[in-house]
Amino acid sequence: MTDKIPDPPNYPPYSAGCAPTEVHVHLTTEQPEESRWDFRWLQLGRNTKCLLVSVITAPWWAGALRDVRTEQGQPGAWFMAGAALCAALWFDHIRQRFVTRVFVWTAALGAVGALPLLSAFVRMMTGSPA
Numbered sequence: 001m002t003d004k005i006p007d008p009p010n011y012p013p014y015s016a017g018c019a020p021t022e023v024h025v026h027l028t029t030e031q032p033e034e035s036r037w038d039f040r041w042l043q044l045g046r047n048t049k050c051l052l053v054s055v056i057t058a059p060w061w062a063g064a065l066r067d068v069r070t071e072q073g074q075p076g077a078w079f080m081a082g083a084a085l086c087a088a089l090w091f092d093h094i095r096q097r098f099v100t101r102v103f104v105w106t107a108a109l110g111a112v113g114a115l116p117l118l119s120a121f122v123r124m125m126t127g128s129p130a
Contacts, residue, residue, distance in 0.1 A: 047105075050098065054105035061110030069114065078120065081111035 061084075069077035085107040092100040122128075 046098070046101065050101040050105050051109075053102050054109055057102065057106045058109035058113060061106050062113035065110055065114035074115070074120075077115055081107070081115060085111065 065077050065081055068080050085104070088100065088103040088107045092104050094100075
């Protein structure tokens with residue numbers, strides 16, 4: 001047997017009759033400028049609906065906090081209101097549903113309706129009873 005390598009095939013020349021291809025690339029690096037007055041983070045529609053529902057449920061929570069304030073004193077009521085508000089905020093942060101936002105507004109409005117905010121603020125800032 002002979003170990004002869006065959007000759008390469010006879011292809012037509014590559015550039016025969018082909019026009020060069022032109023590629024145009026346009027890059028836009030400027031981003032459109034956002035408005036400085038973007039208040040979408042407030043979610044006005046969602047918060048308004050939740051606030052309207054919580055106006056109905058907040059008096060029940062305020063009544064429960066008033067009972068706690070009567071039976072256990074003001075620090076117990078403040079602790080219960082703070083714990084409920086923190087839990088509601090945490091659930092709303094995790095789930096982000098209508099019901100959890102209603103819980104947040106209910107906890108906030110109930111605490112405002114049942115607990116003396118001004119005297120507690122004065123006591124916290126000065127250390128003396130109002």
